[in-house]
Amino acid sequence: MILVTGGAGFIGSNFVLDWIAAHGEPVVNLDKLTYAGNLENLRALEGDARHVFVQGDIGDQALVEDLLLRHRPRAVLNFAAESHVDRSIHSPGSFIETNVVGTFRLLEAVRGYWSGLQGEEREAFRFLHVSTDEVYGSLAARDPAFSEENKYEPNSPYSASKAASDHLVRAYHHTYGLPVLTTNCSNNYGPYHFPEKLIPLMIVNALAGKPLPVYGDGQQIRDWLYVGDHCSAIRRVLEAGKVGETYNVGGWNEKPNLEIVHTVCALLDELRPKAGGGSYQEQITFVKDRPGHDRRYAIDARKIERELGWKPAETFETGIRKTVQWYLAHGDWVQRVQSGAYREWISKQYAQAA
Template sequence: MKILVTGGAGFIGSAVVRHIIKNTQDEVLNIDKLTYAGNLDSLKDIDSDVRYQFKQIDICDAEALKYAFEQFQPDVVMHLAAESHVDRSIDGPAEFITTNIVGTYTLLEVTRSYWLQLDEIKKEKFKFHHISTDEVYGDLEGTTDLFTETTSYAPSSPYSASKASSDHLVRAWQRTYGLPTIVTNCSNNYGPYHFPEKLIPLVILNALDSKALPIYGKGDQIRDWLHVEDHARALYQVVTKGVVGETYNIGGHNEKQNIDVVKTICKILDVLKPQYNGQSYETLITFVKDRPGHDLRYAIDASKIAKNLGWMPEETFETGIQKTVEWYLNNLEWCRRVQDGSYQRERLGVSV
């Protein structure tokens, strides 16, 4: 099978690409604009594999997309390219509107044009898999409620609103034009190769530098944490076994308050890399003003994908976070290079 992945140099996208190349016989074309969050260093393990190729393309560039489709002739599309950081969306929403909405529209139209010219056998097997977020549902007021595939949308931030819009476009293209689409909505991902502005890698790296560990508000926001490699397995299961027109929620079954996540990381670091002064890393925790419109609780009901496709997460939060902290400790050079973009520049032939 030939799989075109958009955003394959990002955190989740690179995990998907690595999973496919390492665990299947499929071919992958990775299309990525290479913004600040996309880094080819995350794909060094599979970079030389003959079944993998990369093209630097903006999903808003219809002509470049058309050429890539014509050359690669994909059997399925996995669409992960997106601007995804809530704080950045609050400070500058325009890029989120452009990439997440206009970019998705452009990709849908190019895909539809390509799909229509396929022979009947290939057309029947083709799938467009749109990867989204649980943030489109807004937040949960109770402590026992869960997001299901039929939960009404109520996005809170420019980021989640732009993702909600892209979800609606995908479903509209399926209903109006018959394009065979599938949508998945996932909970908070964590794991290796995560860009250091997100909570878990930020806390790890700040702690190692003896910097403050900033926590919004009281740190009582609750998230369901999903290890990125579990997510990659789930996404491949959906694109190969999922039913066209369906939505699948993907969760880690690991609800944690943000403050507890940070304290857990501190405890692991206290053992693996103690501070020189003998104090716990918890002394670095600093509470800061909460961000506007901050959702209190996300929690996913992932029973549908378990029942219908046989997927369950392999990592508990305890096993996953231990592996994640250890990975960062062992890959500080990757962190430096992703932050300054040096590997990207070397790979693309730009002087450092």
């Protein structure tokens, strides 16, 4: 049995689905079900006794303590986080509450549980914390990619809150001996991605005939990691990672945002041509850049390949095609997650053209 927090979100739900498919080991899934948490992501597990879903907050220490004592997991994997930079700029308080205070409460519950374990159970237990490359800050065009040795230079309330959570995890290992593992990943994409992030937003807006909003000049560079590859990396780190270590997980796919948008449009032109002809690229609209927008992220993922033998299975070309095909085949899912609150947020965020 493992306990997964945030397992109804984008990366967490993909991990739970992949975990049960690959291992069959039962999962207790704790998720608060905020706007980005969606039980529909886990519909394939309805009625499956190997998946126990609990709606709740990682900041509810008593609830977490109860789940740990009742289910006695051999590992806790923490995906739970507020994760959208734009939202953190507008409303930083919820990011501090979940990513910092929530992680602290979770760590306290896990420390108490682990301290009570004996023998092999105690030796085998792991706490795996899922984090982001954004804690490292921004890179200049010629800078080497982020390695695990890079100092932290977070530039947004989101990345600062994740950096704080990473520091707490490290401190609980060095102070209390808690057997922790940390992963810092690059930009994920793939199925079940909430359509406020770049790739799913471009897909759903293109199909709806709406503008495709691109920040600034669109030349912000990110490393793109297919979510299925990220899940396999986390499984490998949990299986063989060295306690106390950090592993950067990347896709070796550095691309500017505008190129990503052009690629999505080209795939849609091929797979779902516009009824009236023309290209979806005609819908691209440049909007005012967001405050403090980091220019470039890049992950050096050599450590996890060297020490654990992991590397991504998908190229960007194969991963992005799978992603676009998934959204085309799951229009019902997209429609249901696009609530009134979602539409208001998108309208607010992208209203001002550059």
